[in-house]
Every structure is written in C-alpha cells, then in structure tokens.
Amino acid sequence: MSTAELEQAKTSAKLPPHPERATMEGRNKILGLWLFIGAETVMFACFFGTYLALKGSNLDGPTTQELYQIPMVAISTLILLVSSLTSVLGVLGMHQNNYKKMMLWFGVTVLLGFSFLGLEIYEFVEYVHAGHTFAGSAFGSAFYTLLGTHGAHVLFGVLWISGLLVQVWRRGMSLDMAPKFFSASLYWHFIDVIWVFIFTVVYLMGKV
Amino acid sequence: MATLVTIIVFILFLSAILTGGYNKELMDRFRSHWLWDWITTVDHKKIGIMYGIGGGFFFILGGIEALLIRTQLFYPNNDFIVGRAFNELLTMHGTTMIFFVAMPLLFALMNMIVPLQIGARDVAFPFLNAMGLWFFIAGGILMNLSWLFGNAPDAGWTNYVPIAANEYSAGTGIDYYVLGLQISGFGTLMSGINFLATIINMRTEGMSFLRMPLFTWTSFISSALILFGFPPLTAGLFLIMFERLFGANFFDVAAGGNPIIWEHLFWIFGHPEVYIVVLPAFGIMSEVISTFSKKRLFGYTSMVFATILIGFLGFMVWAHHMFTVGMGPVANSIFAIATMTIAVPTGIKVFNWLFTMWGGKIRFTTAMLYAVGFIPTFVMGGVTGVMLSTPPGDYQYHDSYFVVAHFHYVLIGGTVFGILAGFYYWWPKIFGYKLNEKLGKWNFWLFFIGFHLTFLIQHFIGLFGMPRRVFTYQPEDGLTLINQISTVGAYMMAVATILFVVNVIYSYRHRVPVGNDPWDGRTLEWSIPSPAPFYNFAQLPKVRALDAFWHEKMKGNKEMEPAEPLGPIHMPSNNHLPIVIVLGFFISGLGFVFRSNEVGALGLIFAFLMMFVRSFEKDHGYHVETDEVEKVEKGVKA
Amino acid sequence: MEQAKPQQESQATESDAKHLASFAVMIVLTAIAFAAVTMDIVPPAMVVPLIIGLAAIQVMMQFFTFMHLDFKKHRITVTFIFTGLLFGVICVVALKYLV
Numbered sequence: 001m002s003t004a005e006l007e008q009a010k011t012s013a014k015l016p017p018h019p020e021r022a023t024m025e026g027r028n029k030i031l032g033l034w035l036f037i038g039a040e041t042v043m044f045a046c047f048f049g050t051y052l053a054l055k056g057s058n059l060d061g062p063t064t065q066e067l068y069q070i071p072m073v074a075i076s077t078l079i080l081l082v083s084s085l086t087s088v089l090g091v092l093g094m095h096q097n098n099y100k101k102m103m104l105w106f107g108v109t110v111l112l113g114f115s116f117l118g119l120e121i122y123e124f125v126e127y128v129h130a131g132h133t134f135a136g137s138a139f140g141s142a143f144y145t146l147l148g149t150h151g152a153h154v155l156f157g158v159l160w161i162s163g164l165l166v167q168v169w170r171r172g173m174s175l176d177m178a179p180k181f182f183s184a185s186l187y188w189h190f191i192d193v194i195w196v197f198i199f200t201v202v203y204l205m206g207k208v
Numbered sequence: 209m210a211t212l213v214t215i216i217v218f219i220l221f222l223s224a225i226l227t228g229g230y231n232k233e234l235m236d237r238f239r240s241h242w243l244w245d246w247i248t249t250v251d252h253k254k255i256g257i258m259y260g261i262g263g264g265f266f267f268i269l270g271g272i273e274a275l276l277i278r279t280q281l282f283y284p285n286n287d288f289i290v291g292r293a294f295n296e297l298l299t300m301h302g303t304t305m306i307f308f309v310a311m312p313l314l315f316a317l318m319n320m321i322v323p324l325q326i327g328a329r330d331v332a333f334p335f336l337n338a339m340g341l342w343f344f345i346a347g348g349i350l351m352n353l354s355w356l357f358g359n360a361p362d363a364g365w366t367n368y369v370p371i372a373a374n375e376y377s378a379g380t381g382i383d384y385y386v387l388g389l390q391i392s393g394f395g396t397l398m399s400g401i402n403f404l405a406t407i408i409n410m411r412t413e414g415m416s417f418l419r420m421p422l423f424t425w426t427s428f429i430s431s432a433l434i435l436f437g438f439p440p441l442t443a444g445l446f447l448i449m450f451e452r453l454f455g456a457n458f459f460d461v462a463a464g465g466n467p468i469i470w471e472h473l474f475w476i477f478g479h480p481e482v483y484i485v486v487l488p489a490f491g492i493m494s495e496v497i498s499t500f501s502k503k504r505l506f507g508y509t510s511m512v513f514a515t516i517l518i519g520f521l522g523f524m525v526w527a528h529h530m531f532t533v534g535m536g537p538v539a540n541s542i543f544a545i546a547t548m549t550i551a552v553p554t555g556i557k558v559f560n561w562l563f564t565m566w567g568g569k570i571r572f573t574t575a576m577l578y579a580v581g582f583i584p585t586f587v588m589g590g591v592t593g594v595m596l597s598t599p600p601g602d603y604q605y606h607d608s609y610f611v612v613a614h615f616h617y618v619l620i621g622g623t624v625f626g627i628l629a630g631f632y633y634w635w636p637k638i639f640g641y642k643l644n645e646k647l648g649k650w651n652f653w654l655f656f657i658g659f660h661l662t663f664l665i666q667h668f669i670g671l672f673g674m675p676r677r678v679f680t681y682q683p684e685d686g687l688t689l690i691n692q693i694s695t696v697g698a699y700m701m702a703v704a705t706i707l708f709v710v711n712v713i714y715s716y717r718h719r720v721p722v723g724n725d726p727w728d729g730r731t732l733e734w735s736i737p738s739p740a741p742f743y744n745f746a747q748l749p750k751v752r753a754l755d756a757f758w759h760e761k762m763k764g765n766k767e768m769e770p771a772e773p774l775g776p777i778h779m780p781s782n783n784h785l786p787i788v789i790v791l792g793f794f795i796s797g798l799g800f801v802f803r804s805n806e807v808g809a810l811g812l813i814f815a816f817l818m819m820f821v822r823s824f825e826k827d828h829g830y831h832v833e834t835d836e837v838e839k840v841e842k843g844v845k846a
Numbered sequence: 847m848e849q850a851k852p853q854q855e856s857q858a859t860e861s862d863a864k865h866l867a868s869f870a871v872m873i874v875l876t877a878i879a880f881a882a883v884t885m886d887i888v889p890p891a892m893v894v895p896l897i898i899g900l901a902a903i904q905v906m907m908q909f910f911t912f913m914h915l916d917f918k919k920h921r922i923t924v925t926f927i928f929t930g931l932l933f934g935v936i937c938v939v940a941l942k943y944l945v
Contacts (some may be wrong), residue, residue, distance in 0.1 A: 027409075
C-alpha cells in the first residue's frame with residue numbers, strides 16, 4: 001500500500017467505488033481466491049468422479065433411487081441459493097458505502113449457512129438409519145466424502161464470515177476489510193456452485 | 209484420554225511461557241536473535257535459502273537411500289538389505305527425491321529469483337510463502353520420522369492399492385506417506401497460487417507478459433500445473449486416508465470399490481508433476497544458455513508457446529502410466545498419441561537452445577557445462593519416453609529397469625542438471641560471491657560421467673528382463689556385471705555431490721565479493737546489488753524490451769531507468785504464525801499416523817484457531833524511509 | 847478513482863436489480879431441473895443432458911453476475927477458471943468411464 005492509501009484507510013473516509021480493488025493487496029487477494037477456486041474445482045471434480053464410479057455399489061444398503069429425499073434437498077438448495085443472493089447484496093452494500101446493509105446481509109448469509117448445515121446433518125442421520133453408512137459400502141463412502149467435504153467448506157465459510165463481521169463491527173470498515181469481504185463472498189458463491197453440481201449430479205441424477 | 213490431558217497441559221504451559229509471562233528479558237533476547245528472525249521471516253530471499261537448505265538435506269537422505277539400494281544390488285543373492293527394508297528404501301528414495309528435493313530446490317530458485325526478474329519487491333503473499341516453506345519441512349520430517357519408528361512406507365512412491373491398504377500394509381508405514389505428502393502438498397499448492405498471483409499482478413512497469421524472462425515464464429506455467437495437478441493428489445490421499453483410518457471403502461473390491469480409482473487420481477497428479485519439476489529447469493537452461501552464448505534466446509515466442517503447450521498437454525496423457533491396467537485399446541491409443549505429441553513442443557525447445565548457441569560467443573562456466581550436458585541427456589530420456597508411449601512396446605517395458613533408466617535420464621538430466629546450473633549461475637546474486645569454478649568443473653564431470661555410468665546400462669538391464677523394485681537377481685541371469693557397473697556409477701555421483709558441498713564451504717571461506725553483474729547478464733536481477741538488498745529495488749525499474757537489462761546496456765546505460773521516484777518503501781513484517789499454524793498440522797498428522805483421532809482433531813482445531821488469529825491481526829507491515837534506502841544503496845556501492 | 851456521485855448511485859441501484867433478476871432466473875432453472883426429474887414432462891433419455899445443461903447455465907450466471915467476473919476485464923482469471931473446469935470435466939469422465 002502506498003502512504004496515500006494508508007492515510008485514507010486510517011481516516012476511514014468514503015471509500016472508493018470498488019474498495020476491494022483499490023490496493024495491491026486487495027487485487028492480489030481477489031486473484032488468489034479465484035486461483036484457489038480453480039484448484040478446488042479440480043479437487044471436487046475428483047470427488048464427483050469417484051462418486052459417479054461408485055454410486056452403484058450400494059451392496060445391502062438402499063440404492064440412490066430409494067434413498068434420496070428430494071423435498072429436503074429442494075429446501076437445502078433454496079437455502080443455499082438465497083444465501084448466495086444475500087452475500088452478493090452484502091457486497092453491493094459495501095460498494096454503496098452502506099455498511100449497515102453490508103453487515104445485515106452478510107449476517108443473514110451466516111444464518112442461512114448454519115441452517116443449511118443443520119438440515120444436512122438431519123438428512124444424514126435419516127440416511128444412516130436407512131442403512132446408508134460411511135463404512136458400509138463404496139457408495140456410502142463416496143457419498144459422505146463428497147457431501148461431507150462440501151459441508152466442511154460451508155462450515156469454514158460461515159466461521160470465516162462471522163469472524164469478518166466481528167472485525168468490522170469492532171474496527172469499522174476500511175480498505176483492509178473490503179478485499180476480505182469480497183474474497184469471502186467469492187468463496188461463498190463457489191460453494192453454492194458446487195452445490196448446484198451436487199444437487200444435479202448426486203440427487204437429481206440419482207432419482208433418474 | 210491421558211494423552212489428551214497431557215497435551216492440553218503442555219499447550220497451556222507453552223502458551224504461558226511464550227506470551228512472556230515468566231521472563232521478559234529472556235523473551236526479548238529470543239526475539240532479537242538471528243534464528244528467530246529466520247524462523248519468522250516472510251522475505252522471499254530468506255525463504256528461498258531455507259528451501260535450499262531443506263532440499264539439500266533431503267537430497268543427502270535420498271542419495272544415501274539410493275546408494276544403499278545400489279549396494280544391495282551389487283551381488284546376486286546379496287543379503288545386505290532385503291525384503292521389506294529394501295522396499296522401504298526404494299519407496300523413500302523416490303518420494304523424498306521428488307517431493308522433498310526436486311520441488312523444494314526449484315522453489316528455492318523460484319523464490320529467490322522470480323520477484324527480482326519481474327521487478328517486484330516480494331511475492332504476492334509473503335505470509336503464505338513462509339507457510340508453504342514450513343509445510344514442506346513438516347511433511348518431510350513427518351515422513352522421515354518413519355525411519356526412526358520402525359515402519360517406513362514400502363509400497364513404492366506410487367503407493368498403489370490394494371497393497372497400500374490395511375489388509376496388506378497394516379501398521380503405520382503407509383500412514384506416514386499419506387499424511388506426510390498431504391501436509392507438504394498443502395504447502396506446494398500455496399506456493400503455486402503465490403507465484404501465479406505474483407507474476408500476474410506484480411510485474412514492474414513495462415514488463416508485459418511477452419517481455420518476461422523464460423525462467424519466469426516456466427515458473428508461471430509450472431505454478432499453473434501445480435494449481436491444477438495437486439488437487440487430484442489431495443483427493444486421492446484423502447480417500448486412502450479415510451480407507452485406512454476410518455473404514456471407508458473406495459478401493460476394496462469386496463465392498464464395491466475399485467483400486468483403479470487410486471491409479472487414475474495418482475497419475476492425473478503424477479504426470480503434471482513431472483512437468484512441474486522439469487519446466488523450471490527448462491527455464492534455467494534458457495537463461496544460462498543465452499547468457500553464456502552472449503546471444504539472445506532464439507525463438508522467444510515459440511519457446512513461450514511451447515511451454516504453454518507442454519503444460520496443457522501434460523494433463524491429457526496420464527494414463528500412459530496405466531497402459532497395462534486393462535482400459536482397452538481405444539483408451540490406450542488416445543493416450544499414446546497424446547503422449548507422442550508432447551515431443552513436438554519439447555523438440556522445438558531443444559532446437560531453439562541449439563540455435564541460441566550457434567554463432568554465439570560461448571563461455572564454458574560450470575553452469576554452462578550443466579546446461580550443455582543437459583541437452584543430449586534429456587533428449588535421450590525423451591526418446592526412450594517416446595518408446596514407452598507405444599502401448600505394445602510398453603507391455604514389454606512396463607515395470608522393468610527400462611522405465612527406471614528413462615525417468616532418471618529426464619529427471620536427472622533435466623531437473624537435477626537444471627537445479628545445479630541454476631545454483632552455479634545465481635549463487636553470486638543470492639550470496640554475493642561466486643562458487644569456485646575449478647571445483648565446479650570437477651563436480652560436473654564426476655556427476656555427469658557417474659550419472660551415465662549408472663543409468664545408461666540400466667536401459668539394457670531392463671531390456672534383458674530385470675524387473676524394477678526387486679531386491680536381488682540370480683547369478684545365472686547374466687546381470688551381475690551390469691549391476692556392478694551401475695553401482696560404481698552411483699558411488700561416483702556420491703563423490704561428485706560431496707565435491708559440491710566442499711565447493712560451497714570452500715567458496716564461502718575464500719569468498720571474493722562480486723558486483724551486481726558478474727556474468728554480464730541480460731535480465732533484471734543482474735541490475736541490482738549482489739546480494740540483493742532486503743527491499744530488492746530502491747526504485748522499481750522501467751522495462752522497455754525483452755532482456756530488459758541487456759537492452760539498457762546496449763543503449764549505453766549502466767543502470768535501469770526508474771519507473772517511480774525514490775520514496776518510502778512498504779515492507780511486510782516478520783510473523784511467527786506461519787510456523788505455529790504448520791505445527792498444528794504437524795501434530796495433527798502425527799496423531800493420525802499413530803491412530804489417535806483425538807490428537808489428530810486437536811491439532812487441526814489448533815491450526816484453524818491460529819488461522820483465525822491471523823485473520824484478526826492488525827500489523828500491516830512497516831515503512832523503510834528514504835534516507836535508510838539511500839544509506840543501504842551507498843553501503844552496497846562502497 | 848472517485849466517480850460522480852449520482853452516476854455512482856444509479857449504477858448501484860442498477861446492480862441491485864440486476865442481481866435480483868439473476869437470482870430469479872437461477873430459481874427458475876433450479877425449479878425446471880427438479881420438475882424434470884420428479885415429474886413426467888421430459889422424455890427419459892433427455893433428462894440427464896437437460897439437468898446438466900441447466901446446471902452449467904446456472905454456474906455461468908454465478909460466475910459472471912454474482913461473482914462479478916468480466917470476460918473482457920478479467921481475461922486471465924476467466925482463462926484459469928475455464929481451464930480448471932476443463933480439467934475437472936476430464937477427471938470426471940475418466941473416473942466414470944475408464945475405471
């Protein structure tokens with residue numbers, strides 16, 4: 001950061017229109033997160049491929065057609081999709097220098113994220129009772145690994161955004177916080193993208 | 209339970225001490241010590257040196273493992289090291305050399321030189337850079353702890369299932385491999401992202417992509433390969449970890465699994481991996497050959513294009529390691545043809561190096577000797593690669609010493625010669641004095657002749673039918689003399705390596721400071737003092753052409769024209785969190801290796817907590833004022 | 847760096863509506879996908895290609911609207927993301943058909 005940019009951040013005056021891109025650190029962080037998304041795309045693709053290869057190996061357990069509960073999946077999908085919208089509304093609030101709007105919408109995103117996780121845990125408990133377990137069959141292992149990895153990413157995301165909300169609540173908005181919120185929202189959209197593939201490839205294709 | 213309590217008490221005790229609760233003076237002495245400065249540094253130059261030390265240390269380990277292998281194979285029916293112990297040696301030799309030697313030594317050079325070549329003051333993420341280093345150290349130490357605790361991984365560096373699964377490899381051995389590689393893999397991925405962001409965002413004014421030096425270009429493409437090539441390994445390692453530790457069933461046929469999944473995931477990583485280690489070496493060759501031929505690189509644009517093509521095609525060919533698995537003739541043919549096409553851009557590069565030398569004023573410094581020695585050696589490895597790319601041929605060569613000969617030719621001829629050339633070339637830039645040329649030449653010739661003695665005849669051992677990864681052979685096989693010659697060559701390489709270490713020590717003892725530009729170089733790193741000041745450039749330079757520094761020299765300027773006025777320079781501060789975060793992952797890895805889920809989970813929780821601490825940190829670095837910059841610049845010129 | 851205030855605000859309100867519209871389209875795409883599978887409106891052979899196509903469209907909308915990716919301004923990022931998607935598809939196809 002140049003001296004001029006540092007001074008501006010300290011005075012926390014009106015930030016420029018796209019505050020996340022106003023500093024070299026900010027531009028680096030955004031690019032870094034996009035690159036990370038590229039890497040995670042390939043990683044999740046490997047878990048998807050493994051799932052597709054093994055989803056027929058249910059052994060004594062239920063098949064995909066018998067097992068998946070579409071209404072619950074529809075609700076989960078709605079929750080995550082809405083949370084993606086609320087996170088972008090949060091970014092828009094940041095661009096509009098409306099920090100109350102930003103904190104509100106990111107807060108809603110966190111709540112929706114926790115609801116998604118709660119629903120997903122409930123769903124998994126149901127599946128275990130139906131005989132679909134992690135160690136019971138190759139299908140089970142592949143299913144829970146793919147969905148579990150996604151869930152772990154959701155958990156990391158809600159904790160991350162919560163931490164950022166605490167920071168901005170205590171210190172106020174600045175040129176430092178802007179790229180952090182923008183990157184977190186990119187990350188959040190990405191896990192929604194993964195969910196789009198999950199509900200399509202795992203649940204919907206499982207019912208066909 | 210007891211373990212848990214012990215660990216918690218230990219952590220509380222440590223935190224009490226380290227937060228200065230007991231003895232403030234002692235803590236201050238620690239904090240101003242040079243070792244603490246190095247442990248908490250985020251400076252790319254220091255991190256590069258530490259990568260070099262780490263890689264050098266593991267090179268000695270991997271080399272000893274190789275010597276023990278070759279010693280066992282000196283006589284038929286030898287009983288020096290047999291059975292499981294031999295399998296552990298060959299597994300650790302391969303894994304160590306690729307993950308803890310080749311990659312770290314290349315990262316050493318990339319860290320030290322790439323920011324200088326693009327006119328930057330550090331990498332995009334200095335904190336992440338330090339973390340990447342410690343992840344590598346942690347993974348290397350974790351895996352090599354297996355030697356001490358009696359159960360090293362022994363399923364080959366490829367770790368195929370089902371032999372690597374619990375049924376045939378009970379105990380901790382394979383778990384060291386899985387957790388050690390996973391941890392060091394995180395570090396590699398971080399470094400890949402770091403270099404990509406640095407090269408994309410932080411080039412100095414006037415340095416467009418097509419004015420970047422070839423070493424930077426190849427580091428860029430190699431980092432892209434890391435970005436996309438390591439996640440499949442991450443995925444595969446998670447799968448095998450879940451199977452071994454938590455009872456999952458990915459690869460167990462009886463539970464509906466399929467072992468070929470591991471092979472695909474490993475090789476989708478594994479083939480880009482070998483391009484990751486060879487492309488930066490190609491870049492070093494381009495720099496060294498053009499500098500010591502006093503001629504610009506022939507066909508710069510086609511070199512860039514060829515590098516991109518090699519990187520891209522490198523993702524399309526992995527199943528040529530799996531021809532004999534039974535994917536069928538259609539799949540085999542597709543991968544065979546894709547593999548053969550990679551020879552084309554590689555060939556373009558070889559011809560361009562030769563055309564660079566043609567008509568040039570050649571100086572045979574040690575670096576240039578390695579570069580010129582690389583050309584025929586790597587080409588030999590390349591052509592045996594094309595032989596291996598034909599499935600019918602591969603059905604004969606697969607798992608024989610022919611393959612071993614091929615990959616050592618490309619790995620040593622390419623990567624190792626590249627690393628050595630790079631160290632001889634850039635040593636003065638990093639340390640301020642040259643390595644001794646006479647010792648260097650002895651080092652080169654012993655290494656070069658020893659290498660060919662070891663591996664040239666291994667082609668023939670393979671063609672005569674000796675399989676790889678076997679700990680002995682019979683007297684009537686007729687392989688004895690060839691194996692003995694190969695072992696003698698290995699010992700020659702060992703002597704050459706000792707000579708390199710002697711050179712390092714001797715050159716330090718008899719060091720003569722060199723100026724900015726001891727080789728009459730062409731690229732930006734030679735325009736600043738040797739060693740570089742901690743902020744690299746007092747004023748970021750303005751680049752007008754390819755071979756930026758040479759261009760200025762040809763116009764009669766001694767220095768680069770600055771792109772900015774002299775002003776305060778913003779530098780990142782030291783930070784102790786990278787090593788602390790990695791410590792958490794290391795403890796977690798140890799926990800999982802010893803099948804203690806509590807310790808494993810606790811380590812992870814600690815690591816993530818430290819990441820949150822990092823997120824809340826307020827230190828935005830410090831400023832170096834103009835007068836201090838002027839003082840440093842004057843001091844260097846004195 | 848600073849833009850004229852009225853221009854900035856109208857640009858801002860524009861983006862709000864733009865994102866809500868994107869969201870609505872994504873909901874519709876998702877609904878069609880669920881409907882295609884749970885109801886008998888599409889011939890069975892077409893269901894899988896259809897839902898994969900719908901997913902691909904929704905993902906592109908996420909990248910280029912919600913995540914503020916710009917084809918012209920962020921060429922390098924777009925290249926890396928599409929390369930990642932390509933390699934991802936290759937991995938999935940290989941693991942599904944070559945195992």
